[in-house]
Amino acid sequence: MSPGDVEATRRPSEDRPPFRSYYGRPVIKEPTWKVPDVPAYLYLGGTAGSSAVMAAVAGVRGQTRLRRVGRLCAAGGSAASVLALVHDLGRPARFLNMLRVFKPTSPLSVGSWILAPFSAVTTAVAASEVTGIAPFLARPASVVGAVLGTGMTTYTAVLLADTAVPGWHEVHRELPFVFASSAVLGAGALATALTPREQSLPARRMTVLGAVGELVSGSLMERRAGRISEAYRTGRAGNVLRAARALAVVAAGAALRAGRGGTAAWLAGVCGTAASAATRYGVFEAGRTTARDPYYTVVPQRERARRDEDSPDHRSEG
Amino acid sequence: MSDDALNRLSGPLADPSREAGYPAQHPPRVGFFTDTSVCIGCKACEVACKEWNLLPEDGLELTGMSYDNTGGLGASTWRHVAFVEQRIDPASRARVDLGMPGMGGSTVPEAEESGELRWLMSSDVCKHCTHAACLDVCPTGALFRSEHGTVVVQDEVCNGCGYCVPACPYGVIDVRPSDGGAFKCTLCQDRLGEGLAPACATACPTESIQYGPLEELRQRAQHRLEQLHEQGISEARLYGHEPDDGVGGDGAFFLLLDEPEVYGLPPDPVVTTRDLPTMALCAAGAAVAAAAAVVGCFWGGGR
Amino acid sequence: MREWLRWPVLRQITGEDPLGRGRAARSRRTDTERARTAESDAVVGSVCPYCAVGCAQRVYVRDGAVTQIEGDPDSPVSRGRLCPKGAASRSLVTSPSRESRVRYRRPYGTEWEDLDLDTALDMIAERVIRTRDETWESTDENGAALNRTMGVASLGGATLDNEENYLMKKLYTALGAIQIENQARI
């Protein structure tokens, strides 16, 4: 690997312009975040967030079974996502330092300030749900949880996008929609499987809507990603995302039929969950790929710089 | 929002320390001007940094990348000297990157005088960005802006979340697996307090690393650039010195003799938080849409 | 309570660093940390032990140990700079790989053994005396005085101090040893 157009020679099949680099080494650092911790955290947080919203609405609507599932999923998901996050820390004992400051510029800080009360509230609500203690407090708490849960569905998208990783940053507009859809799909799928058929219609709808959202926003994201989309189409990330799309289609299809049979509900549940998780993991992988390969950093930046040179007093705003 | 507030995320910012809450009479912003045209690749900077900061060894691996066996900046290497071997076409002064022949299985050129050789050496370091993504995204406040305008990690605060790592557009900061914390150049925060110059700059035999108040360094760099251009070294260029670049200008900037990516530097880095408002908006929009969708799914009260 | 007041979030709200990027985020350690050289018991003038450029060094000492070695900016030779070797001098002198005990290997021995310094010195003195006696050359075949032993030789000197070389040369010459050599030959 030399500084120079080795990348081009190494993958002649790709339609890549020649570019220069330092022995083919990455320009930016690959995230140190571990698999499965972080993809799981992304999935769980989103799912818990959407579940909380669903639970609150169900509570208002008096759909107690759906509410119960939503509350438990929100609590379980948020607790698990906290665990995944803590487990990923280099120094887990210092988890609480997340609340040492409130950094509006840090999605992880904002996220932590959301996640902490969210997991506290959802856990309390779930405890009340299970034990039946203080239900009168559970309802407003559940609404608070829903508000926080709304944030939960997309802050992780900002978390990824707010990095120098081209595969994430370049799609910072679309990624929240992908994650939001994925969260709806995740929560819907779980609830579809776990809620008795008679109360699961909103969940089934969520599954379908989530799946469609994922497919639409996902393809939009790829289209907008320019050169970066290569990372979403090829390699492990490409495979995972293709699988996610297929699973989403299956989940949506199954959800449409789940009104009739338990098997379909379970299928929708499993496939929807898998699709939602796979989407997060695929996005995660695509980002890592673009961090590892200097092509994704150098070429788009070169192109942008060249554009800027053409219009010097007009530096591109994103 | 006022201009000033806008500048909290990107664009020129005259006084990052002030922005970070230091009183107006804080010390001047300091940094590095690394003039790679006089670097002799001795790596004294690497060693001096490790000795001062008591950093561990970073692997005994022969990389084959010319004389660079460090590879890049990392949690245990806060200065890194890059080595690039090139041949220059005498006619066009165009540069032909050679890398290490044999590394890429390239063909062997004829044994002949095909122009002058050039061996670029350059000592890389954390840029102490005016808008430092690492700092912006750090959730614990472990990373902070110092009174000198530099960006420093507080080891006793860092919880190893690793967020700063992919945030840095220069690939500087990293987490050290052995102890889980994130590390990078502190611009010798502890030394600055005593009025000492950073260890790396102190050692550098040829003044390739120049330390000082940033304003002064920028002038010096401009002067040096003009001098080199006068000498016909038209490929000399400054990198990271402009306050209106993607990161609001680097606290540590460079004079390079080739394009930045040849040295492993990004050609046009942008602080990721510049797009934070957009991201926040999109995220809020998406979240609301998702919540609305969920609510909508209950529409009609279907059971 | 005081600790609580140091909570950066509070300081963010009350101070001038609402975004928590600077002053508010500082830890107590950051506020009190000093360069370790500032806490030295002594700063000693020295010279780089590697090469003949002779860069001047400042050796910082704390509690009887070297804590840092840096170039001395006062030197008209080096102006405070050091190369990577000179910069690694602290590691050199504090290296855990440095031997601190006498090692002894008996003839045909397969392992190192311990030996105390005094005994070692004594044994070496005995060997010098014995070898000198056994290999003494008074005159050559023409009767010219030789006054020497060819049984004891010595190598090294360029890493040593002048004073050390002087004592070596003086003692060896008095003992009649002439095969005294150092790196100047290579």
Next chain:
Amino acid sequence: MAEAHPVGFQWVMEAKRRGAHIIHVDPRFTRTSALADTFVPLRAGSDIAFLGGLINHVLTGGHYFHEYVAAYTNAPMIVGEEFLDTEDLDGLFSGFAEGHYDATTWHYEGSRVNASAGERDHWDELFGPGGPESPSGWEPPAGGPERAGSGGPVYRGTPELDPTLRHPRCVFQILKRHFARYTPEFVERACGVDRHRFRQVAEALVANSGRERTSAFAYAVGWTHHTVGAQYIRAASILQLLLGNIGRPGGGILALRGHASIQGSTDIPTLFDLLPGYIPMPQAHPHLDLDSFVAADSAAKGYWANMRSYLVSLLKAWWGEHAVADNDFCFDRLPRLTGDHGNFHTVMDQIDGKVRGYFVVGENPAVGTANSRQQRMGLASLDWLVVRDLNLIETATFWKDGPEVVDGETGPERIGTEVFFLPAAAHTEKDGTFTNTQRMLQWHHKAVEPVGDQRSDLWFYYHLGVRIRAKLAARQHHRGPRQRRRDRAVLELTWNYPTEGEIAEPSAAAVLREINGVDEAGNALSAYTQLRSDGSTRCGCWIYCGVYAGEVNRAARRRPGQEQSWVAPEWGWAWPANRRLLYNRASADPRGNPWSTHKAYVWWDPERRRWTGHDVPDFDAATPPDHEPGPDAVGPEALRGDEPFVMQSDGRAWLYAPTGMVDGPLPTHYEPQESPLSNPLHRVQRNPARQLYPRPENPYQPSGAEPGSEVFPYVFTTFRLTEHHTAGGMSRWLPHLSELAPAMFVEVSPEVAEQRGLVHGQWATVVTARAAIEARVLVTPRMRPLRLGGTVLHQIGLPWHWGPNGLSTGDAANELIGVALDPNVHIMETKAGTCDILAGRRPRGRQLHRLLADYRRRAGITDLTGTTRVEDTARSEGSGEDEGGEHDER
């Protein structure tokens, strides 16, 4: 220079910033080349041809500095009729016989010159027959220009001169003829430097020399590690003198010396042939007493004329009140030399069982010395070995894990050496002075106590001396009269240094003060001019006299550079007399005015009637430029007022060395001991006077046109890395250095890689007649093939820092190198050899030996290979009648 003297290189960068043109001449493109304005790749071992080309350019183009040359050099001296040049004898100077030169025919007309140290070619004249004998016909007499830091060879009588420089036998004309064939075309053929580039260099150099400008040359072991190494430096001196670049600021030939105190260990020599201050060690001779020794060695003129004072003061420093005029100041206690007792000789004597005990004090020959296997064989043949070092270096552990042990060739149970490893104190743990490459003594203060058994070498030698003296004293009544007589040299030695602290560390300051010297009253002397030959002064090293002037340790002065003039006289102390630039009288013209105002350094102030300037004048400050010595004047007083080279016996710099060099009065291009090429200049392939040691463990390879030389087609050179230090004892154990250059490698061009199928990053094996080593391959365009006439020559580069111990390990390059030495200074040729290179790791054990045997067989190597002194007449056309053939010894 950027590689091995990086901090010194800051001044080169400073000069460059101010417009200096930097030229780097090296077989390899290095970090220095990267910063140079011009890089000149040349064939390793061909610098005399290159420098000779420059000399020729200067002479034929009339670019020399006429006034300087005529007044300050020996250009006008007329050489005797008997002298014949290599141009006359096809590669030999007159006087060659039996492997050495008899220098009688090189002398000036009407005078006699003889070397001050060691070289005893006139002893018979002085003392009658029976002079020193060389133990082996292969070696030149001992001694040589190690003393050149101070006095030159001795010179007597008044030679004829021709100030017009036109006499056909004047040095200037000889020089012209000698270098006439060093044309750009020849340079191209010998060095592989194309004539265009050569002209560029020549023109740049000439343009930057003369009255107003000066050029400096810096060199180190790229020039000295050759079988004609000393003559490389001579060639540079000739060039610099012709251009008027010596003794002037910004000029000179700067020897970038090696270790922290390599200069000090030459001044106060732990060297066999010298006493402190470059006084020669006496040779064995039946009638040698102090007077005859001084008569033979001191000069009539210049500062060497006072050698008796220096020597007597030294003897007084050593034997104190026991040294009196009646016993010749104990002169007869000095052991006597009988030839070359240099390290290589000693090691071969070890192998042959002649040396029993060995102290290795801060050196690592098992890695750092050519033919390191031979060094280890020597170690393994000793009765006892003392190693003092910081780490357990290869020299201390050879019996346990040396390559021969690992390969199963021998084992600990077969090595009888008793080994004492004594941990040494580091520089921070002791007081003392290093003398740097600028002859400057700098004191380092003890900062901390050493740990455990770690002790300074000062402690060790002091206490060893105390112990030996005590034992001998206690045994006196058991010892015979002759033993008692010889013991007196030890027992009466002044050995009473004050000690301090728990470990009784001797005072280094007291030792330095003894080196400086004291007068009768015991007060520190302030200048060597105070030394007396009557025994009233004591001085351990005359050139260091003054370092303790006024009872002040001047080496410890650290007045900040910023607070002084640019010469910075108050930082440390430089010998002699704190003079920072030697021969600085030459910075002024014969009348004492600076050659140029902006190059003014020292000059004659006619008002104050004194020499003055930025530095301590290299001249008696009150001697006016027009001073004419009286007919009976001796010593410094015998120098004329316009003779700046005050240590030389004629006050002039020598373009031509009528004596002092054992391999010729002028540098001539010879091929290295092992070279793929035939000498393009002469029939004589290699330096005929080079020192060789053909032994089973030290075979030589065929060269040039000899059959078998094609088996080793590549030229290799060895080099240093900025990241490591020498044999690695101070770098391979340190993580922060080891990681920067973590493994032994070999630099090859893409062409060599292709020829031999070497893969970047993978292993290669380098083979010579002595050994095969493995290294990782670094394919780099920085190694470039050279075109010499019709042939393309490939060179490979080997760093030599590695060995098997420490954090970063690898094979030692010195395994490959045979022992072939420069005859003047006995320095090994490490910079130019031939080898083969193969892809893959080297075989081990018996297979390795098979590989080497195979190579030796293919190359037809015998005991005699490479030992020819003068090539067969048959090989050259013409000049068949000369003496060459009959001098071919084997």
